[in-house]
Amino acid sequence: MQALHWRERIFALRREILSERTFSIIKPDAVRKGHTAAILAQIEEAGFKIVAIKRTSISKVQAEGFYAVHAGKPFFAGLTEFMSSGPIFPMVLEKENAIADLRKLMGATNPAQAEEGTIRWKYAESIGENAIHGSDGEETATFEIGYFFAGIELK
Numbered sequence: 001m002q003a004l005h006w007r008e009r010i011f012a013l014r015r016e017i018l019s020e021r022t023f024s025i026i027k028p029d030a031v032r033k034g035h036t037a038a039i040l041a042q043i044e045e046a047g048f049k050i051v052a053i054k055r056t057s058i059s060k061v062q063a064e065g066f067y068a069v070h071a072g073k074p075f076f077a078g079l080t081e082f083m084s085s086g087p088i089f090p091m092v093l094e095k096e097n098a099i100a101d102l103r104k105l106m107g108a109t110n111p112a113q114a115e116e117g118t119i120r121w122k123y124a125e126s127i128g129e130n131a132i133h134g135s136d137g138e139e140t141a142t143f144e145i146g147y148f149f150a151g152i153e154l155k
Ligand code: CMP
Pocket: 070, 075, 079, 109, 127, 128, 129, 130, 132, 133, 134
């Protein structure tokens, strides 16, 4: 095998040092409507590496655990009911600046305010049924990745 040119090695090292992981879920509304592949394509085209992904579903209690920071808010019951209403695709994504860049790519929580071309602008129905979730910070990303994936699945 030909040795990597030094410039390519530096770029690879830079990618490794700067890369960040975030957590995302394709929500039940988007899965039901058949938008999974289109959303994944948009994520990959934006430069994210899909480190781990699976199709699964969660119970209401599991959704309550995942969204515990929102417990007590008026939308909590509806949110956890909806998130446990059908299959979802939780995933771990990686790139430089992954947390902030995924949130930009998703668009505003309320699709009525989402920028044109964003995932929620294209596929979300409402603030509750908004197609995709993305971690809002480093600590949240660590908690959320660990909620759905074991270390052995994250290589
Ligand atoms: P998500 O990024 O998954 O994080 C919390 C979710 O709560 C959010 O997306 C919305 O889908 C949902 N939600 C429902 N109602 C509201 C609301 N009024 N304000 C904020 N989030 C809401």
